[in-house]
Amino acid sequence: METQAEKQTVSGLELFFQTMLQEIYWCELHLRDVLENMEERASTEELKSAFRNHRAETNDHVARLEKIFYLKGMGAQPLFCVGMQGLFDEGWQVIDETEEGSAHRDSALIVAAQKVEHYEIATYGSLSTLAKTLGLHQASELLEQTLAEEKNADSTLTQVAEKGVNSEASVEPASEEQLPLPDTGAISTESDPAIEAMKEATTGMDAGAGSKSTRDGTEASAPGSADALLMDDSGQPKGKKRSSRKKANA
Numbered sequence: 001m002e003t004q005a006e007k008q009t010v011s012g013l014e015l016f017f018q019t020m021l022q023e024i025y026w027c028e029l030h031l032r033d034v035l036e037n038m039e040e041r042a043s044t045e046e047l048k049s050a051f052r053n054h055r056a057e058t059n060d061h062v063a064r065l066e067k068i069f070y071l072k073g074m075g076a077q078p079l080f081c082v083g084m085q086g087l088f089d090e091g092w093q094v095i096d097e098t099e100e101g102s103a104h105r106d107s108a109l110i111v112a113a114q115k116v117e118h119y120e121i122a123t124y125g126s127l128s129t130l131a132k133t134l135g136l137h138q139a140s141e142l143l144e145q146t147l148a149e150e151k152n153a154d155s156t157l158t159q160v161a162e163k164g165v166n167s168e169a170s171v172e173p174a175s176e177e178q179l180p181l182p183d184t185g186a187i188s189t190e191s192d193p194a195i196e197a198m199k200e201a202t203t204g205m206d207a208g209a210g211s212k213s214t215r216d217g218t219e220a221s222a223p224g225s226a227d228a229l230l231m232d233d234s235g236q237p238k239g240k241k242r243s244s245r246k247k248a249n250a
């Protein structure tokens with residue numbers, strides 16, 4: 001059984017680092033399939049090969065993470081990543097909303113893939129910094145290798161977009177379904193039914209669950225609702241303080 005002294009040798013930061021590793025491991029495992037799907041749906045050989053090459057690199061990303069788990073004496077356990085799942089959902093939406101074989105779809109696939117790359121760049125950059133702080137220098141080197149490949153994948157996609165895909169898409173006529181509904185001139189406000197529906201949908205999410213007022217058991221609007229995101233730790237609406245300070249100074 002673990003002694004109290006042994007328990008204290010693991011910092012919160014170390015546990016945070018481990019969780020981030022497990023989440024990006026989940027992402028990389030799924031990205032192999034996602035990149036294969038993107039390759040299938042891209043219409044030019046250049047874009048297909050960008051996705052294919054990065055898929056091969058992604059296998060290395062998985063292997064490097066497994067090496068880091070091994071170095072830390074941990075089993076390689078993926079952990080669901082809500083942020084990346086959102087980007088995957090967005091990618092599927094792009095495929096649904098664009099026409100097969102169109103430059104518009106290629107352009108949108110590039111945007112979706114670059115959002116993923118930027119998420120990975122932020123994650124690997126942060127993980128490498130944390131690894132250095134935690135004295136895990138070999139892990140940091142492995143994370144830096146992957147970070148360089150993510151950055152390279154991102155700039156390759158920019159080059160493909162700039163070389164022709166985007167300009168080709170810019171002269172493709174929009175299909176009937178893509179045309180926006182006529183603008184009625186109505187102003188969207190907080191009372192807009194779409195905003196109300198969004199608030200309804202986000203109620204119960206974890207947002208704000210760690211806020212001071214929630215921990216204290218005091219009322220902070222509905223904890224976890226969209227409203228909670230607009231409250232500060234004292235339960236005051238964000239942005240109100242400045243105007244009251246202004247008043248006090250007046």
Ligand SMILES: [Fe+2]
Pocket residue numbers: 028031058061120150
């Ligand atoms: Fe990756």
Ligand SMILES: [Fe+2]
Pocket residue numbers: 054116117120150153
């Ligand atoms: Fe990547």
